[in-house]
Amino acid sequence: MKLIRYGESKQEKPGIVDSDGRIRDLSGVISDVDGSTITESGLARLRGLDISTLPVVEGNPRIGPCVGNIGKFVCIGLNYSDHAAESGLPEPSEPVVFNKWTSAIVGPNDDVAIPRGSKKTDWEVELGVVIGKEARYISKEDALSHVAGYCVINDVSEREYQTERGGTWDKGKGCDTFGPIGPGW
Template identity: 60%
Template sequence: MKLVRFGEPGAERPGLLDSENRIRDLSGVIADINGAALDPATLDRLRALDAGALPLAPAGARLGPCVGGVGHFIAVGLNYADHAAEAGLTPPAEPILFSKAPSCIIGPHDDVLIPPGSTKTDWEVELAVVIGSPCSRVHEAEALDHVAGYCLCNDISERAWQNERGGTWMKGKGAPTFGPLGPWLATREELGDANGRAMWLDLNGERMQTGNTENMIFRVPFIVSYISQFMDLRPGDVIATGTPPGVGMGRKPPLFLKAGDRMTLGIDGLGVQDLNVRDASRQAAA
């Protein structure tokens, strides 16, 4: 299944995509696409529905982030060796973990806002994992049993705040709009193997990132198992699994986002995001 959330920000309704990629309204069946809806029993109930019998969403409805009520929004740093190389860093022996603020999550076609004082806002196309059942100290061989599905993520980052302000990376990772998710959540059986998935990002029509999930240093089962050794993962938690090379920080000279830019990015099987970049200071003044 491809699960979506549609409607105005803060008032999204649950939906699924039918065989013709039309949004069908699930609000008569479940309250939201969130942790409570992502347990295996509820997903089985949704799979059994006749999608054609569900009402259609209004034409042109906005797509919101494909997961609501996210608790933990965790990310893995330097999980592609070639990205570590462009950053001038040694690939890690264990996953580097940091948090993104759940309040930074937006929809796949919403505006990305450059925060006041930012000078180095950057892009990162990533595969995100969505947890479907409680997960604590699980073995790698059982980790996928706790995954509801996958979605596309853009791990927007302010590099000066991340790397030049001391402390942890999370300073540069959680500003408002820094976590576009979607367009849809593909359940595990919908996507199949998360390895071997082509991924890309264009800036103003020019290809910046080209990669493949096959090149992750740490694969999804290991990542889920590893994180679960340090914290309990709960349904609806999201894990962004790292980015391939081609980020703005790694270019010579470096290139960062500015107002008026447009990012388009995708992962095979997980759809495409189109994101316009705006200046938060100017937007607030308007």
């Protein structure tokens, strides 16, 4: 099942991609692809639909962020040894956690605004894990039961802001539009 959001920025509608690659409109079934619909029961309801009965979305609409109303955008840095080595940094003994602000979230093909004074804008493709139920102090064995789906993330960074100006990584990672997400699922 591939869920998407399509339409004008901040006015996206929920959709699902059928087996022929066409977008089907889900707005008669759910109001958005967000925390209320990516629960176990919400996804089970969507899996039970005969999507061939849903209206086909005509044309080539803009694809928005694959999830709406995101509460947290938590990222893990240096999450594999080759990346730490290519960055000239030691492999961390604990996860390097940083955030992207929710204003960083845009659709996968939307423009990215380069901040004034940027000298080292960079990007990496990452696997996004969409969490579908509250997750706090869970065991490693139970972790996947909290995953609702996956998406592509374009982790845009301003490396000078991130590593050469002291402080946290957030200021080089969380700029507006620095978190294009989707498509997903």
